[in-house]
Amino acid sequence: MKYQITFLPSNTITRAPEGTTIFNAANWAGLAIDSTCGGRGTCGKCKVRVTEGNAPIREADRKFLSPTELNDGWRLSCRAVLHSDCVVEIPRLMGNPKAALLGYGHHVILNPNVAKIYLELSEPNLEDQVSDLARVHAALDKEGYDVHSNISLWRALPNILRDNNFQVTAVVVGNELIALEPGDTRAKNYGIAVDIGTTSVVCAIVNLNTGAVEAVKSDLNRQAPFGADVISRVSHTMLEQDGLAQLQARIVETLNDLLTQLTAQSGIARENIYEGVFVGNATMLHLLLGIDPEPISVAPFIPAIAQPITFRAADIGLQMHPEARISTLPHLGAYVGADIVAGILATGLTRNKDAKLRLLIDVGTNGEIVLGSVNGTLSTAAPAGPAFEGAQIKNGMRASDGAIEGVKITEQGEVILQIIGGDVAPIGIAGSGLVDGVAEMYRAGVVDASGRMIRVEDARGKLPDALVERLVTIDGVRAFRLSDAESNIVLTQQDIRALQFAKGSIAAGVEVLMQQMGVTANDLHEVLLAGSFGSYINPASARTIGLVPWVAVEKIVAVGNSAGEGAKIALLSFREREAANRIPEFIEYVELSGRAEFNDIFMEVLAFPKLTADDRQPTEFYVLPSAVHSL
Numbered sequence: 001m002k003y004q005i006t007f008l009p010s011n012t013i014t015r016a017p018e019g020t021t022i023f024n025a026a027n028w029a030g031l032a033i034d035s036t037c038g039g040r041g042t043c044g045k046c047k048v049r050v051t052e053g054n055a056p057i058r059e060a061d062r063k064f065l066s067p068t069e070l071n072d073g074w075r076l077s078c079r080a081v082l083h084s085d086c087v088v089e090i091p092r093l094m095g096n097p098k099a100a101l102l103g104y105g106h107h108v109i110l111n112p113n114v115a116k117i118y119l120e121l122s123e124p125n126l127e128d129q130v131s132d133l134a135r136v137h138a139a140l141d142k143e144g145y146d147v148h149s150n151i152s153l154w155r156a157l158p159n160i161l162r163d164n165n166f167q168v169t170a171v172v173v174g175n176e177l178i179a180l181e182p183g184d185t186r187a188k189n190y191g192i193a194v195d196i197g198t199t200s201v202v203c204a205i206v207n208l209n210t211g212a213v214e215a216v217k218s219d220l221n222r223q224a225p226f227g228a229d230v231i232s233r234v235s236h237t238m239l240e241q242d243g244l245a246q247l248q249a250r251i252v253e254t255l256n257d258l259l260t261q262l263t264a265q266s267g268i269a270r271e272n273i274y275e276g277v278f279v280g281n282a283t284m285l286h287l288l289l290g291i292d293p294e295p296i297s298v299a300p301f302i303p304a305i306a307q308p309i310t311f312r313a314a315d316i317g318l319q320m321h322p323e324a325r326i327s328t329l330p331h332l333g334a335y336v337g338a339d340i341v342a343g344i345l346a347t348g349l350t351r352n353k354d355a356k357l358r359l360l361i362d363v364g365t366n367g368e369i370v371l372g373s374v375n376g377t378l379s380t381a382a383p384a385g386p387a388f389e390g391a392q393i394k395n396g397m398r399a400s401d402g403a404i405e406g407v408k409i410t411e412q413g414e415v416i417l418q419i420i421g422g423d424v425a426p427i428g429i430a431g432s433g434l435v436d437g438v439a440e441m442y443r444a445g446v447v448d449a450s451g452r453m454i455r456v457e458d459a460r461g462k463l464p465d466a467l468v469e470r471l472v473t474i475d476g477v478r479a480f481r482l483s484d485a486e487s488n489i490v491l492t493q494q495d496i497r498a499l500q501f502a503k504g505s506i507a508a509g510v511e512v513l514m515q516q517m518g519v520t521a522n523d524l525h526e527v528l529l530a531g532s533f534g535s536y537i538n539p540a541s542a543r544t545i546g547l548v549p550w551v552a553v554e555k556i557v558a559v560g561n562s563a564g565e566g567a568k569i570a571l572l573s574f575r576e577r578e579a580a581n582r583i584p585e586f587i588e589y590v591e592l593s594g595r596a597e598f599n600d601i602f603m604e605v606l607a608f609p610k611l612t613a614d615d616r617q618p619t620e621f622y623v624l625p626s627a628v629h630s631l
């Protein structure tokens with residue numbers, strides 16, 4: 001059951017399930033309510049006035065609000081739970097909240113889950129024999145923090161207070177008092193946002209006081225030698241006795257090495273990193289925790305954990321503050337993971353107030369697809385295979401120096417290459433070069449709509465001589481030479497078929513979602529391409545080969561590493577994290593392997609779409625817009 005809630009004075013209307021707090025509903029609608037306790041009912045700052053609807057008075061309301069306020073309908077929004085439609089007035093925020101520009105042009109109000117509170121405690125004496133712990137708790141309570149603590153803090157307590165004249169800084173993560181530090185250390189407050197990809201891992205150290213990213217680095221996931229994709233990693237855990245432990249050790253090693261590099265580069269001490277928000281696909285996050293991922297890989301595809309969780313960094317050997325907490329975002333399904341939830345958060349797909357329909361595609365070995373708006377959203381995962389990563393492509397390679405990433409074929413048949421590293425001889429083709437090369441070959445008539453490469457004898461007199469010269473045969477297979485004869489980088493007929501299968505899988509996934517929603521390409525406001533590969537695809541070429549539905553090319557937008565951006569947003573704002581944690585409630589996951597029509601649609605979309613006049617326009621090499629966060 002959902003109820004309508006109208007927020008004044010902005011007149012923002014949203015719908016939320018029974019039991020949602022007004023605080024969370026406002027957050028979901030993108031409206032800020034004052035708070036320092038993160039909705040835990042302890043700071044008393046989140047008051048709103050319920051002018052219509054049912055909001056019973058609760059214990060916490062009586063603690064912070066006067067009888068007159070209660071009579072007038074004032075309630076703590078983090079305690080007031082929806083049981084009817086209602087109208088709520090939100091008071092204006094006092095002062096200008098600090099904000100950071102993150103994600104897809106979103107201003108995120110800084111509300112980190114980590115708070116550092118400087119305490120100047122009165123020293124005990126014979127008239128004041130309150131225990132150390134009670135003294136600290138009482139001081140924090142005054143500041144609006146109702147916290148728990150644990151044995152490591154209790155052990156340190158007597159000495160740290162006495163060695164520092166009872167002047168200490170409390171470090172609170174959520175409602176846990178994780179440390180007391182000597183003197184005033186409020187200026188040193190950091191967290192990490194981590195995107196664990198199957199291929200690479202990105203880690204950013206973020207200043208929780210300012211929202212600034214202090215340092216960011218990516219590295220290959222050191223699990224890679226055990227398999228390129230999630231299925232082969234899972235197989236390793238099944239086939240080797242120590243497989244799971246090996247893979248867990250490798251990802252922790254990758255992360256600790258990144259932390260070493262980042263702390264050295266930024267001069268930030270590990271002990272001042274108190275929290276992490278980690279995203280990744282379900283298999284990656286299971287391996288990080290040492291949880292058997294096998295059930296994810298076999299029908300009915302059930303992860304051990306899909307909900308957001310929090311654990312101590314030390315539990316898995318991460319070298320940060322020993323009591324630092326790591327939180328993950330939820331998964332939508334076995335193959336649409338927390339990385340996509342983070343991407344949805346960063347793009348605002350499910351809550352953009354314009355209510356326009358957007359399609360988000362993270363193109364990779366596993367193509368994750370999300371289609372929707374604030375009015376309803378569907379998601380699915382389409383197994384695309386490794387072609388986009390350059391695997392199983394004759395001259396395929398990862399996107400690194402010497403890789404062809406862009407291709408242009410002029411009317412005269414000249415082939416111009418864009419090569420990573422600039423003016424160097426090409427040594428292979430990256431995924432974006434594959435998409436661009438095949439699209440250009442299709443535009444130039446080197447391949448037809450079915451994907452078949454033209455025979456030399458048919459090409460003579462039909463195509464420019466410069467192109468005919470590039471048609472070769474390798475081991476009986478037709479191929480097209482992209483580079484000069486010396487470098488001899490070719491695209492073969494088999495490469496084109498591999499690309500057709502990869503793009504066909506994603507295109508069929510998109511079509512299934514569009515059919516289920518009853519929409520067509522004409523209804524799409526934007527197509528957002530995400531991920532370390534998706535962002536680098538030339539939008540025009542993606543459209544020409546039918547990887548994305550046919551929309552005006554300006555509507556196809558690279559959003560970069562939206563997963564990493566989403567993790568940063570969730571790190572800097574517990575409200576946004578709360579919103580991310582609720583994203584699964586608003587999204588229906590569609591399992592393609594259970595859909596009879598998927599195979600038929602897949603066969604239909606294997607061919608390249610008919611070329612339009614627009615597709616035939618000469619295009620420029622694609623350059624990732626500078627505003628896009630590409631790491």
Ligand code: FES
Nearest residue numbers: 039041044046078
């Ligand atoms: S009491 Fe702090 S947010 Fe409600």
